[in-house]
Amino acid sequence: MFSNFKLKASMMASLGAIIGATTLALAIILMFVDAPILLSIALVVPFFLLQWLFAPTIVEKAYKVEEADPQEYRQYHETVERIARQSGIEKPHVMIADMDLPNAFAYGNFRSGDKVAITTGLMKRLEWDEVEAVIGHEIGHLKHNDSTYMMVLSILPALFLVLGRMLFYSSIFNSRGESKPIILIAIASMVFYLILQICIMYFSRLREYYADRHSANTVRNGDQKLASGLMKISNGIDSIKKQESQRKRSRTATRKGTSAMMGGASPLALSMKPLLIADPDVTSGSLTNRHQINEYAEKDLSLKEKFSELFSTHPNIKKRLRALEL
Structure with missing residues (x-):
């Protein structure tokens, strides 16, 4: 699906488009209003x-x-x-997460050092050679500095969200009859926030492909x-969901729905799904052999799957399987 060159070119083009669009949007806002950009920053x-x-x-909590x-x-x-040495980086801290969710x-x-974690649920459900490949993916994220990229990029949409809200509240208390244009620019800023979020999610999906390739x-x-x-991770998540x-149907654990889904993790974990190798909200059903996996990978994405992927930090698993050139 992606050659190494095409993947790197797509990431560079995506990053350039995000930075360019952000700069242009800020310049346009400054043309029309005296926006408090420095305060937003x-x-x-x-x-x-x-x-x-x-x-x-x-994360550890x-x-x-x-x-x-x-x-x-x-x-x-x-x-x-061994994989860290092959990747040209220092061995990260080796961590284990006590939760049934296979991930x-x-x-x-710089303060904590790099860390790689796998869950007890992953070790229970996967053969070791499969765990090895998962570790290779995670070390790829460390080698590519993905957490730093995503942290810096996540600042950009937040900037427009805060700026939009500040302009909106400013228009309410404006006494010079300029509230209407300020409100329009505030709305435009919030719309751009959503567009930028979608673009950054696309960039995140490219980084997942990049880690898979590593x-x-x-x-x-x-x-x-x-x-x-x-x-197997997808099947495990599906099993936990069932x-x-x-x-829920038996009404014996009404208050444990969220923690059960996350294999015993706290609700705080739900906000950290982008860290995981697979999105726990997306499953593929039970596929048990190579033939079934190949058939599944070749299926076209449904409209629902395409829409869901648009707002996800991870590619649809069908596309990841194709990119791995099964």
Whole structure:
């Protein structure tokens, strides 16, 4: 689906379009109103910097993450060290998340150091060679500095959201008869916020393809292993959803719906889905063999799937399987 050149070109073009559109939109706003852009920046940037600074602590609290014991998880440590060496980066901290949701994620900053985490649910459901490919994907995120890219880009739409609200409230208290044009610009700013969010989600999906490709290039038969692992993750999520549905029907765990879906994670974890290797809200049904997976990958996306992907940080799994060239 994507050659390495096409993938990198798409990411560069997407990044350039986001930055260019943001600059143009700010220039247009300044042409019509004396917008408090510096004040908006002063409000937004510190918030995101603090969020980034404390993100590792928040992630570990939300997903019940602890350092993986070197003896108990010896194979895990050795795999991370080997793939990190092949990737040309230092070995990240090796973490384990005590939750049934089969998933994995990479996170960290200069304060905490880079970290890779897999869940106990992932280890329970996947063969080790599939776990190896998942680790390759997560180390790809660290090598590509994806968390930094996404943190910086996420500031841009937030800037327009804050700016739009400030202009809207300014128009309410405006006493010089200029409220109408200010309101229109405020609305335009908020609309651009939504457009920018969609563009950044597209960029995030490209980074997921890029991490998939890294796994395929650094793990032996990584494309096949990762494809198989992604399907098992999807099947595991689907199984957890069905269990949740049964609990709701029996009315024995009405208040445990959210935590059941996230395999015991706190509700805070729901806001951190972009970290995961697969979106826990999207499943593919139960596919158990290579033939079924190949058939599924070749199916066209439904209108619902296309619309859902538009607002997702992860590509539809059918497209990820195709990109892995099964």
